[in-house]
Amino acid sequence: MDIRTPTLLIDKDKCLKNIKKMLKKAEKSNAELRPHFKTHFSYEVGSWFRSQGVSKCTVSSVGMAKYFAANGWDDITIAFPYNPLEAEEISKLASKIKLNILIVSLDSLEHALKHVNEKVGFFIKIDVGTGRTGLDPRNEELIGQMIAESSDKIMFKGFLAHAGHTYGCKDLESIQWIFDGAAKALSHLKQKFGGVISYGDTPSCSMMEDISFCDEMRPGNFVFYDWMQHNIGSCAIEEISVCLACPVVAVHAERNEIVIYGGGVHLSKDRIIEKDIMGKDQTCFGKMVILNKSGWNTEIKGNVARLSQEHGVVKLSPEEIAHVKVGDLIGVIPVHSCLTADLQGYYLSTTGERIEKMTKH
Amino acid sequence: MDIRTPTLLIDKDKCLKNIKKMLKKAEKSNAELRPHFKTHFSYEVGSWFRSQGVSKCTVSSVGMAKYFAANGWDDITIAFPYNPLEAEEISKLASKIKLNILIVSLDSLEHALKHVNEKVGFFIKIDVGTGRTGLDPRNEELIGQMIAESSDKIMFKGFLAHAGHTYGCKDLESIQWIFDGAAKALSHLKQKFGGVISYGDTPSCSMMEDISFCDEMRPGNFVFYDWMQHNIGSCAIEEISVCLACPVVAVHAERNEIVIYGGGVHLSKDRIIEKDIMGKDQTCFGKMVILNKSGWNTEIKGNVARLSQEHGVVKLSPEEIAHVKVGDLIGVIPVHSCLTADLQGYYLSTTGERIEKMTKH
Numbered sequence: 219m220d221i222r223t224p225t226l227l228i229d230k231d232k233c234l235k236n237i238k239k240m241l242k243k244a245e246k247s248n249a250e251l252r253p254h255f256k257t258h259f260s261y262e263v264g265s266w267f268r269s270q271g272v273s274k275c276t277v278s279s280v281g282m283a284k285y286f287a288a289n290g291w292d293d294i295t296i297a298f299p300y301n302p303l304e305a306e307e308i309s310k311l312a313s314k315i316k317l318n319i320l321i322v323s324l325d326s327l328e329h330a331l332k333h334v335n336e337k338v339g340f341f342i343k344i345d346v347g348t349g350r351t352g353l354d355p356r357n358e359e360l361i362g363q364m365i366a367e368s369s370d371k372i373m374f375k376g377f378l379a380h381a382g383h384t385y386g387c388k389d390l391e392s393i394q395w396i397f398d399g400a401a402k403a404l405s406h407l408k409q410k411f412g413g414v415i416s417y418g419d420t421p422s423c424s425m426m427e428d429i430s431f432c433d434e435m436r437p438g439n440f441v442f443y444d445w446m447q448h449n450i451g452s453c454a455i456e457e458i459s460v461c462l463a464c465p466v467v468a469v470h471a472e473r474n475e476i477v478i479y480g481g482g483v484h485l486s487k488d489r490i491i492e493k494d495i496m497g498k499d500q501t502c503f504g505k506m507v508i509l510n511k512s513g514w515n516t517e518i519k520g521n522v523a524r525l526s527q528e529h530g531v532v533k534l535s536p537e538e539i540a541h542v543k544v545g546d547l548i549g550v551i552p553v554h555s556c557l558t559a560d561l562q563g564y565y566l567s568t569t570g571e572r573i574e575k576m577t578k579h
Numbered sequence: 580m581d582i583r584t585p586t587l588l589i590d591k592d593k594c595l596k597n598i599k600k601m602l603k604k605a606e607k608s609n610a611e612l613r614p615h616f617k618t619h620f621s622y623e624v625g626s627w628f629r630s631q632g633v634s635k636c637t638v639s640s641v642g643m644a645k646y647f648a649a650n651g652w653d654d655i656t657i658a659f660p661y662n663p664l665e666a667e668e669i670s671k672l673a674s675k676i677k678l679n680i681l682i683v684s685l686d687s688l689e690h691a692l693k694h695v696n697e698k699v700g701f702f703i704k705i706d707v708g709t710g711r712t713g714l715d716p717r718n719e720e721l722i723g724q725m726i727a728e729s730s731d732k733i734m735f736k737g738f739l740a741h742a743g744h745t746y747g748c749k750d751l752e753s754i755q756w757i758f759d760g761a762a763k764a765l766s767h768l769k770q771k772f773g774g775v776i777s778y779g780d781t782p783s784c785s786m787m788e789d790i791s792f793c794d795e796m797r798p799g800n801f802v803f804y805d806w807m808q809h810n811i812g813s814c815a816i817e818e819i820s821v822c823l824a825c826p827v828v829a830v831h832a833e834r835n836e837i838v839i840y841g842g843g844v845h846l847s848k849d850r851i852i853e854k855d856i857m858g859k860d861q862t863c864f865g866k867m868v869i870l871n872k873s874g875w876n877t878e879i880k881g882n883v884a885r886l887s888q889e890h891g892v893v894k895l896s897p898e899e900i901a902h903v904k905v906g907d908l909i910g911v912i913p914v915h916s917c918l919t920a921d922l923q924g925y926y927l928s929t930t931g932e933r934i935e936k937m938t939k940h
Contacts, residue, residue: 221664222662222664222665222668223640223641223642223662223664223665256888256889278888278889279584279889280584281584298828298840298889298890299828299829299838299840299890300828301583301584301826301828301840302826302905302906303582303583303584303826303906303908304583304584304826307583322828322829322838323829323830323905325830325904325905325906326828326829326905329905329906349834350838350885350887350890350892351828351829351831351838351890382887465662465663465664465665467659467660467661467662467683467687467712468660468683468684468687468712469684469686470712473710477660477683477711477712479659479660479662482847482849482918483918483921486843486847486848487847487848487849487850487918488843488848489848524711526711526743527617527639527917527918527921528617528639528640528659529659529660529711529712531711543686544663544684544686544687544690545663545664545686545690547664556888557843557844557848557888560844560888560922561921561922561939562939563938563939563940564940577924577938577939577940578922578923578924578938578939579924579925579938
């Protein structure tokens with residue numbers, strides 16, 4: 219492959235395996251998969267889901283909903299709090315496709331009732347402990363009031379939750395604990411008020427065996443996975459389907475570091491703190507691997523320890539550094555594939571095809 | 580202004596003031612200003628520099644050099660280590676404009692000598708203590724060898740350094756200390772080997788009174804500045820010329836937080852750790868301000884304490900939160916304006932004009 223600048227490689231076979239595995243989990247749990255497309259931003263990757271029978275999706279912005287609607291997706295949930303300033307855009311889109319929005323407060327609902335002029339479904343966002351947005355599940359009075367205010371146009375669909383705090387978990391037990399609490403609270407609301415339950419963060423959906431308490435699963439990251447998900451325990455390294463190919467521009471054997479063309483504008487500045495082999499905390503912006511003809515080897519060769527705008531600094535062992543020279547291409551497994559994907563103008567499949575995606579303009 | 584989604588506002592008057600101030604510093608120091616354009620990515624912002632008499636610029640990638648060359652810049656330094664994989668692109672560009680490249684090792688130089696087929700100038704990168712790339716200034720034997728290997732085509736221009744470790748400084752004294760060490764090392768090399776000295780990080784160029792040891796100043800960030808630079812001491816809040824306008828999508832008075840439409844895909848995940856009013860460490864992804872008709876007020880109203888992909892969570896006082904409601908637009912001063920700028924499809928001037936920029940495709 220003719221790669222000269224940082225380029226995100228996608229292994230389509232791995233993506234398809236990840237999609238099939240999650241579909242199986244959904245089927246087993248008797249839940250529908252409405253995958254979140256904020257991970258890949260790409261109608262081409264979307265078509266891989268469609269090839270497996272998926273016909274509904276989730277997005278995180280009105281702009282992203284418009285992009286996927288223009289590419290044949292006609293049943294979309296915008297799983298981001300209703301933005302009153304986009305009421306007109308939402309109405310326009312809802313005149314063309316089946317659209318669901320997310321309501322996080324009575325204020326938002328009342329605004330939508332006044333200003334959204336087409337039929338939309340709405341989910342009430344329930345805060346299952348993340349502390350970002352949504353209603354306390356114990357606030358049944360307010361929840362009841364909101365459902366009572368819904369109309370034939372702005373229709374109550376059910377309850378939506380995102381257990382984003384699983385991203386801070388390091389073991390199965392803590393994810394199980396969050397999951398059980400969320401399942402209990404949401405099941406109670408469903409029993410009392412009706413509607414469907416839409417649930418889904420990648421750690422829970424990957425690691426919990428039985429997700430049958432919900433009607434709809436909404437994970438997104440799992441199609442790519444990344445080092446953060448691997449660290450949480452959501453995936454094996456072999457399941458991570460994206461890797462940033464980066465040119466080596468300097469080798470500093472005297473300090474066991476190489477410098478790559480690949481920085482914050484390619485990988486994002488998202489990071490995790492993890493233990494190094496000596497048990498000391500280290501910052502990780504990505505993991506170095508070796509590229510091969512069909513993609514990359516899964517053995518980790520080094521840690522991306524520092525990032526500036528265009529540079530990455532990779533720490534590796536003296537044995538490994540001996541094999542690397544200026545002008546080589548190495549691979550970096552991203553810490554957070556969604557943000558890395560957002561930064562690309564396009565992707566490259568491991569079989570050499572350009573994969574188009576949504577871009578900013 | 581009709582803003583419905585996160586939009587980066589640019590105050591052109593403030594930019595012009597920042598440019599004029601830095602030009603004055605350069606003039607006083609008898610150095611030429613070759614500003615780094617990796618902060619703004621925009622031929623329109625570039626034209627503001629040109630209006631003040633600047634005719635040379637610095638960029639951080641070959642792609643960026645091509646963008647500015649296509650927009651009339653004909654004397655460009657690529658201040659990123661020579662990437663052997665782009666030798667052909669560099670040659671092509673060098674056939675059209677006056678181009679300088681950055682050499683960080685003998686390997687890189689020997690590759691360029693073989694594979695770059697047009698006249699280019701090269702700077703030897705000197706590591707003045709940042710520990711990212713470049714030669715130890717004490718390694719005079721290697722430096723001498725590299726200069727001896729230069730040719731009529733690949734011409735030695737001088738020494739280039741970036742004291743990126745000033746970004747970790749919290750006071751004038753430590754910046755002065757780094758600056759003095761760099762000045763001494765670079766002046767010695769110039770005396771011994773000739774060539775010019777190209778220097779420039781925004782903290783040094785903003786805070787040092789006399790930069791006359793160098794021939795060329797290369798700061799970039801100063802045209803926008805940001806909260807990180809303010810924290811270092813490089814600028815007053817009033818000098819920061821960019822602000823991300825963000826819709827408010829949720830108000831959580833019970834925990835003194837609002838949730839904005841404005842996340843990692845708009846601001847970047849760059850962050851600083853600073854002291855809150857109680858002297859405790861807090862993470863800061865940006866600072867909330869109030870927008871007004873001509874831009875924004877400079878009084879800080881809250882701290883962007885958490886960011887996810889599209890959401891930002893702002894901590895503010897109970898007094899302030901009483902004035903904010905869902906559907907409002909607030910402003911966020913970015914922590915790192917270069918990375919925030921990279922994430923935009925375009926900018927909006929505070930007088931309502933769309934400002935074009937380089938995008939990824």
